[in-house]
Amino acid sequence: MSTCSASENNVESVVRVVDLRSDTVSLPTPNMRRAIYEAVVGDDVYGEDPTVNELERRSAEMFGKQAALFVPTGTMGNLLAVMVHCSRRGTEAIVGDMAHIFLYEQGGAAQIGGVLLNTIKNQPDGSFDLSELQKKFRGYDVHEPQTALVLVENTHNMCGGKVLQLQWLDDLSKICKEMTAKIHMDGARIFNAAEYLEVPVSRIVRDVDSICFCLSKGLACPVGSVLVGSNDFIKEAHRLRKALGGGMRQVGFLAAAGLCAFDEIIPTLKKDHERARRIAQYIQGMKSPFFKVDVENLHTNIVMIQILTNKIKSCVFGKRLTEVLPRELELGIVDTYGNGISVKVSARDWSFARIVVYTNITDEDIDLAIKKIKYVIEEFESNMK
Ligand SMILES: Cc1ncc(COP(=O)(O)O)c(C=O)c1O
Numbered sequence: 001m002s003t004c005s006a007s008e009n010n011v012e013s014v015v016r017v018v019d020l021r022s023d024t025v026s027l028p029t030p031n032m033r034r035a036i037y038e039a040v041v042g043d044d045v046y047g048e049d050p051t052v053n054e055l056e057r058r059s060a061e062m063f064g065k066q067a068a069l070f071v072p073t074g075t076m077g078n079l080l081a082v083m084v085h086c087s088r089r090g091t092e093a094i095v096g097d098m099a100h101i102f103l104y105e106q107g108g109a110a111q112i113g114g115v116l117l118n119t120i121k122n123q124p125d126g127s128f129d130l131s132e133l134q135k136k137f138r139g140y141d142v143h144e145p146q147t148a149l150v151l152v153e154n155t156h157n158m159c160g161g162k163v164l165q166l167q168w169l170d171d172l173s174k175i176c177k178e179m180t181a182k183i184h185m186d187g188a189r190i191f192n193a194a195e196y197l198e199v200p201v202s203r204i205v206r207d208v209d210s211i212c213f214c215l216s217k218g219l220a221c222p223v224g225s226v227l228v229g230s231n232d233f234i235k236e237a238h239r240l241r242k243a244l245g246g247g248m249r250q251v252g253f254l255a256a257a258g259l260c261a262f263d264e265i266i267p268t269l270k271k272d273h274e275r276a277r278r279i280a281q282y283i284q285g286m287k288s289p290f291f292k293v294d295v296e297n298l299h300t301n302i303v304m305i306q307i308l309t310n311k312i313k314s315c316v317f318g319k320r321l322t323e324v325l326p327r328e329l330e331l332g333i334v335d336t337y338g339n340g341i342s343v344k345v346s347a348r349d350w351s352f353a354r355i356v357v358y359t360n361i362t363d364e365d366i367d368l369a370i371k372k373i374k375y376v377i378e379e380f381e382s383n384m385k
Contacts (some may be wrong), residue, residue: 015324016335018365018372019344023189023272023301023358026220028257035260036222041252044070045242051252055259059226062262063211064202067234069227069241070255074188075105076246077212077227078151080237081184083113085149085209087236091115093149094136094181096122098158101151101186112244116145125297126156127168130175137179150176153186154204155193160294160354161276161302163193166204173207182209188217188225192300195269209233215254218269218301219261220359223254265359272301275366276357279303282370283377290384291377303355305345312380318347320376333375335364341372 019025028036042048052070059068071077078101082093086109093109095102097119101109109115120128120136138144150172154164176183185208187193187201194201205211210229215221227237241247280293280303292306307314324340334340346354357366 014337014339015342016337016339016368017342017344018361018369020355020357020361020369021344021346022354023217023356026216026218026358027360028220028222029260029264029359031264032220032257032260035256036253039252039256041250043249044251045247045249049250049252049255051259052255055226055255058259058262059213059228062201063205063228065205065211065228066231067229069234069237070248070251070258071212071225071227071241071246072223072248073216074100074186074212074214074225075108076241076244077225078105078184078186079108079113079244080227080240080246081210081212081229082109082115082149082151083240084233084236085182085184086113086115088146088148089114090145091148092118092138092145093151093184094118094120094133094147095151096120096126096128096153096156098122098126098156099151099153099186100157100188101153103158115149118147122156122159124159124162126153126159126162126164130168130171133172134175134179137181147179147181149182149184151184151186152208153188155189155196155300155302157188157302160298160304161189161192161300161356162297163196163299164204166197166199169204169207183207184209185211187211188214189300191266192218192269192273195266195273196299215258215261218272218358219258219265221254221257221261224258226258268359269301272357272359272361273299275361275363276301276303276355278366279355279357279370279373283373286374286377288377288381290380301357303357305353305355307351307353309384310351311384314347314350314353317376317380318345318353320379321345321372328375331375333371335368341368343369343372 056068156162215224321343
């Protein structure tokens with residue numbers, strides 16, 4: 001929750017802002033801030049930062065792998081994984097067409113790594129068809145690149161925070177072993193997946209070769225991701241990290257927040273899922289002909305509001321949710337102090353708007369968001385008559 005002066009809105013008053021655009025806007029907790037302040041640090045490029053070393057040790061242990069590497073971002077972690085697994089020139093990685101690595105990382109695999117990304121259609125649950133995958137693998141034909149890697153995302157952001165089923169991962173792993181291809185998991189929100197499945201993260205990644213998870217999303221840290229894998233894999237990634245400009249010095253200040261998140265935030269992720277479900281259930285209960293949420297298939301902290309008509313643009317809906325009009329104050333669309341409510345969601349030129357719940361979002365924020373979303377949906381419905 002935050003408040004802002006409403007000069008950019010339509011009324012001159014204080015506005016209560018509920019920011020549901022992304023869990024990347026989450027803020028460090030007081031304990032985290034204290035841990036950052038008190039962190040014992042050293043030069044991590046020399047391997048001398050004890051707090052980074054501890055974060056990497058605990059990460060490897062938690063994931064049941066040999067080693068881990070602290071990196072500034074998920075994007076860098078994913079790129080390092082692609083570059084290490086596809087180190088031979090002329091190799092390709094197969095990736096879902098809705099994957100963050102394919103859509104939102106600037107094609108770094110090709111741009112920097114010289115690796116071809118070959119897409120496969122993502123299914124609504126974040127997986128892809130495994131028989132289609134088998135047909136995609138390329139071997140030793142002189143005309144073709146060789147397939148060295150399969151990339152999966154768990155939870156799947158653009159598929160609405162979906163969790164990959166363990167059976168599907170097991171089947172995928174069998175196929176990749178037969179084809180001698182590696183698997184990298186973009187596990188930016190892997191702890192949300194573990195919460196949903198009620199299994200340790202080590203079970204989810206049992207058969208994948210590497211994983212990158214983010215500290216700076218639902219775990220509320222200011223910066224950082226961790227790449228996890230075998231000793232050999234991490235040794236190579238560590239080398240390449242320097243080339244990408246990711247060799248950081250007294251970075252234990254950031255690692256300290258990560259260690260704090262392991263103990264403080266991970267055990268509370270269930271609450272984020274429950275709060276996301278509450279918004280989703282409310283919208284579904286409205287039975288709007290134009291706005292829909294698939295509550296039955298809601299897994300974690302991401303809610304996709306589908307817009308069922310092309311007469312309503314997602315970005316227009318999103319903008320309207322942020323605005324506070326004078327009539328809303330008269331009608332009581334306000335918080336307990338009488339402030340108007342501005343709800344921020346992710347909405348572009350999509351057929352849906354995305355809501356993401358994270359640790360700083362309280363039950364009261366959810367109540368206010370519901371109040372505003374209801375009002376705006378009803379307004380759109382009456383304008384459509
Ligand atoms: C699924 C997924 N992977 C990777 C990333 C990239 O993380 P970063 O912003 O730290 O580069 C994101 C960011 O939102 C993401 O949602």
